[in-house]
Amino acid sequence: MRLTGSDILVRTLIEQGCDTVFGYPGGQILHVYDSLYKYQDEIHHVLTAHEQGAAHAADGYARTTGRVGVVIATSGPGATNLVTGIATAHLDSIPMVAICGNVPTNQIGTDSFQEVDITGVTLPITKHNYFVGDVGELADVVREAFTLAQSGRPGPVLIDIPKDVQMAVGDYAPAAPVQPISPQPAKEVRIQEAAKIITSARRPYIYFGGGVVSAGAGEELLALAERIDAPLGCSMMGLSVLPTDHPRFLGMQGMHGHLASTKAMSGADLILALGVRFNDRATGNRAKFSHGADIIHIDVDGSELAKNIGVTCGLRGDLKETLRGLLDILPAARKPAWWEMIATYKEEENANQDTRPGMTPKNVLERLNAHLEADTPVATDVGQHQMWSAQYLNFKTPRRFVSSGGLGTMGFGMGAAMGAAFGTGKRSVLITGDGSFGMSLQELATAVTYQIPMVILIFNNGVLGMVRQWQTLFFEKHYSATVLGRKTDFVALAKAFGAWGEKVDCLEDLDGALSRAFDASGPYVLDCKIDADELVLPMLPPGGSMDDLIMKVEGKI
Amino acid sequence: MSKYTVAVLVRNQSGVLNRVTSLFRRRQFNISALTVSETESSELSRITVVFEGEEDYKQQLVNQLYKLPDVCSIKEFNSDNSISCELLLIKLVNDPDTRDEIRTASEAFGAVVVDYSKESIMLRLTDESHKIDDFINLMRDYTILEICRTGSVSLEKGGNTIRQMINF
Ligand SMILES: Cc1ncc(C[n+]2csc(CCOP(=O)(O)OP(=O)(O)O)c2C)c(N)n1
Ligand SMILES: [Mg+2]
Numbered sequence: 001m002r003l004t005g006s007d008i009l010v011r012t013l014i015e016q017g018c019d020t021v022f023g024y025p026g027g028q029i030l031h032v033y034d035s036l037y038k039y040q041d042e043i044h045h046v047l048t049a050h051e052q053g054a055a056h057a058a059d060g061y062a063r064t065t066g067r068v069g070v071v072i073a074t075s076g077p078g079a080t081n082l083v084t085g086i087a088t089a090h091l092d093s094i095p096m097v098a099i100c101g102n103v104p105t106n107q108i109g110t111d112s113f114q115e116v117d118i119t120g121v122t123l124p125i126t127k128h129n130y131f132v133g134d135v136g137e138l139a140d141v142v143r144e145a146f147t148l149a150q151s152g153r154p155g156p157v158l159i160d161i162p163k164d165v166q167m168a169v170g171d172y173a174p175a176a177p178v179q180p181i182s183p184q185p186a187k188e189v190r191i192q193e194a195a196k197i198i199t200s201a202r203r204p205y206i207y208f209g210g211g212v213v214s215a216g217a218g219e220e221l222l223a224l225a226e227r228i229d230a231p232l233g234c235s236m237m238g239l240s241v242l243p244t245d246h247p248r249f250l251g252m253q254g255m256h257g258h259l260a261s262t263k264a265m266s267g268a269d270l271i272l273a274l275g276v277r278f279n280d281r282a283t284g285n286r287a288k289f290s291h292g293a294d295i296i297h298i299d300v301d302g303s304e305l306a307k308n309i310g311v312t313c314g315l316r317g318d319l320k321e322t323l324r325g326l327l328d329i330l331p332a333a334r335k336p337a338w339w340e341m342i343a344t345y346k347e348e349e350n351a352n353q354d355t356r357p358g359m360t361p362k363n364v365l366e367r368l369n370a371h372l373e374a375d376t377p378v379a380t381d382v383g384q385h386q387m388w389s390a391q392y393l394n395f396k397t398p399r400r401f402v403s404s405g406g407l408g409t410m411g412f413g414m415g416a417a418m419g420a421a422f423g424t425g426k427r428s429v430l431i432t433g434d435g436s437f438g439m440s441l442q443e444l445a446t447a448v449t450y451q452i453p454m455v456i457l458i459f460n461n462g463v464l465g466m467v468r469q470w471q472t473l474f475f476e477k478h479y480s481a482t483v484l485g486r487k488t489d490f491v492a493l494a495k496a497f498g499a500w501g502e503k504v505d506c507l508e509d510l511d512g513a514l515s516r517a518f519d520a521s522g523p524y525v526l527d528c529k530i531d532a533d534e535l536v537l538p539m540l541p542p543g544g545s546m547d548d549l550i551m552k553v554e555g556k557i
Numbered sequence: 558m559s560k561y562t563v564a565v566l567v568r569n570q571s572g573v574l575n576r577v578t579s580l581f582r583r584r585q586f587n588i589s590a591l592t593v594s595e596t597e598s599s600e601l602s603r604i605t606v607v608f609e610g611e612e613d614y615k616q617q618l619v620n621q622l623y624k625l626p627d628v629c630s631i632k633e634f635n636s637d638n639s640i641s642c643e644l645l646l647i648k649l650v651n652d653p654d655t656r657d658e659i660r661t662a663s664e665a666f667g668a669v670v671v672d673y674s675k676e677s678i679m680l681r682l683t684d685e686s687h688k689i690d691d692f693i694n695l696m697r698d699y700t701i702l703e704i705c706r707t708g709s710v711s712l713e714k715g716g717n718t719i720r721q722m723i724n725f
Contacts, residue, residue, distance in 0.1 A: 119572070120575075123575065123576060123579055124579060124583060127624075127626070128625070128626045128627075131572070148626060301624070302620055302623070303617065303620030303621050303623070303624060306613075306616075307617055307620075
């Protein structure tokens with residue numbers, strides 16, 4: 001059938017199973033918005049307050065559903081406002097398709113009004129991008145973009161469509177939703193080799209990350225741990241793959257990881273690294289990281305193997321299938337001596353627990369835990385509050401922790417929590433900081449418009465806490481530009497936007513406030529006052545190794 | 558630091574060269590020679606890159622190149638497994654005192670005169686890059702007006718081809 005480019009675009013999105021898009025209109029994308037109007041019964045457009053919020057919303061939608069998140073923006077400033085959102089998705093390997101309008105083909109390259117070379121700008125932060133010069137290619141480009149975004153190691157793909165191509169008429173023949181190209185399992189010989197190393201290990205430790213989430217390999221992961229009797233720890237991106245209270249799970253390791261998890265990793269003689277990339281936040285000093293342990297690294301992206309850390313055995317392949325391959329041949333083992341050591345690590349962790357009363361981050365988050373349903377998605381912003389969330393939140397269902405790991409994007413949370421609510425149809429929770437919330441609070445308008453049920457918990461410490469923590473520890477308390485000293489009244493602000501809000505100054509009031517927030521039909525802001533001097537501990541100093549672990553600072557936990 | 562020659566077979570589309578070279582830029586590799594040309598198939602182009610760098614960085618770069626959807630196949634070359642050559646055009650001042658020396662050197666290297674005027678001589682030489690280096694060094698004794706070299710191109714010896722490794 002003959003359709004305009006913009007109709008072809010929207011029909012192809014619908015055909016690919018896309019039910020929700022996030023975006024913001026403008027001159028060079030008007031035709032697409034006209035088609036969205038036409039097909040509004042089949043595809044829901046969510047108008048955000050800022051394109052960055054739309055990009056993060058598409059990202060939060062993708063993280064919680066596993067489906068491709070779609071964001072739409074106009075040319076020029078609309079497109080450049082997507083950049084941080086695309087980079088965030090890129091560094092966390094999140095499937096996303098970003099669609100931008102551009103000036104008509106005959107004006108491309110002339111610096112015409114609102115023209116930006118967005119394919120050039122996003123080249124290093126996308127898996128791939130397209131400039132569509134011919135309406136005849138449009139439908140297939142969209143299909144290829146959906147394929148690429150989801151295949152292998154997922155990631156963002158951008159499609160730039162000049163206005164005349166949106167208007168031009170071309171042929172459209174509906175097609176079936178594309179299937180991601182399934183990567184092969186690792187080579188049989190490699191699996192055998194890995195199995196041999198695993199069998200001879202005495203103290204195996206499984207270290208997993210976001211790759212397990214995208215491969216949906218949680219079950220195989222646990223089966224492997226049971227089979228070889230190993231404890232499990234994860235990078236931040238691996239959180240929520242396993243129930244937090246699983247007896248084998250020691251929690252997140254790394255710079256701010258759980259003591260037992262970090263210690264077990266350094267006490268291990270074999271680290272089985274699954275879908276991780278040994279980010280410096282996770283490894284500390286890379287030279288001292290492996291401490292002579294064998295490392296088996298399995299990843300779908302071959303370029304990750306040996307990129308950051310030398311490995312004994314690298315396996316490139318689909319995680320789920322590769323783990324199944326290992327499970328087929330690995331004999332069951334018991335490691336009682338290793339678990340005795342782990343028990344001592346856990347004791348040490350328990351002895352170092354923060355037991356202070358009052359509005360401490362831990363107490364606040366433990367109260368919050370009691371209000372979370374098994375499948376409530378929780379998004380965070382970036383800073384101390386993010387690390388406390390990673391340390392203390394309880395998860396029961398995969399894909400429920402939504403946080404910017406690789407890029408560490410402040411301002412990510414609002415958009416992501418909205419996208420998570422749309423994706424899952426559940427009330428979402430945002431844990432944010434006063435600094436981060438300041439970067440994205442305009443999205444309260446969106447949350448109110450769409451009456452998104454959202455609990456927004458602000459850890460209000462009056463400071464850019466995480467940066468200030470570094471100044472406390474490494475810059476002689478020179479608090480340069482980290483003390484906010486703002487007069488913002490977040491409750492009044494929430495109300496001004498048409499949302500609810502209340503201040504929580506002491507722990508006794510928190511439960512009641514949380515109950516009200518979780519009962520609300522729309523966004524509800526909880527402004528929780530905490531001490532500016534709270535620290536995230538333990539802390540592995542940058543470039544440090546286990547020996548440099550900071551456990552306590554001047555009576556602060 | 559070592560010198561590497563890598564051929565990258567890519568989809569023949571606009572912007573592909575940019576995608577490939579941008580990976581080199583990101584890793585701070587300085588490209589010493591680069592050629593791009595069409596191939597036996599109009600859908601594919603071949604990019605040959607000569608660059609210096611550390612071995613593990615080079616390996617990482619090749620791994621990253623493989624991830625580009627436009628990259629069909631990659632081949633690394635060394636002098637044992639391949640034939641490489643490069644084309645040089647060099648223009649010198651035509652001075653009666655040095656004319657004969659230049660001619661003798663050209664004959665020894667197999668360079669041919671492709672343009673001749675009262676003021677200048679232009680020579681053409683096709684050979685391996687290091688031979689071309691040698692020839693240019695020799696010519697520095699005279700007055701060089703202009704040099705243009707294409708950068709090295711390489712093909713594997715024997716019946717194997719880069720297309721046999723295509724992993725679409
Ligand atoms: C966009 C952006 N700018 C700057 C930073 C650097 N940064 C990391 S954490 C942080 C402080 C965050 O403050 P807040 O949101 O109040 O969280 P807190 O650490 O106080 O919990 C800053 C400035 C960043 N991660 N992202
Ligand atoms: Mg703060």
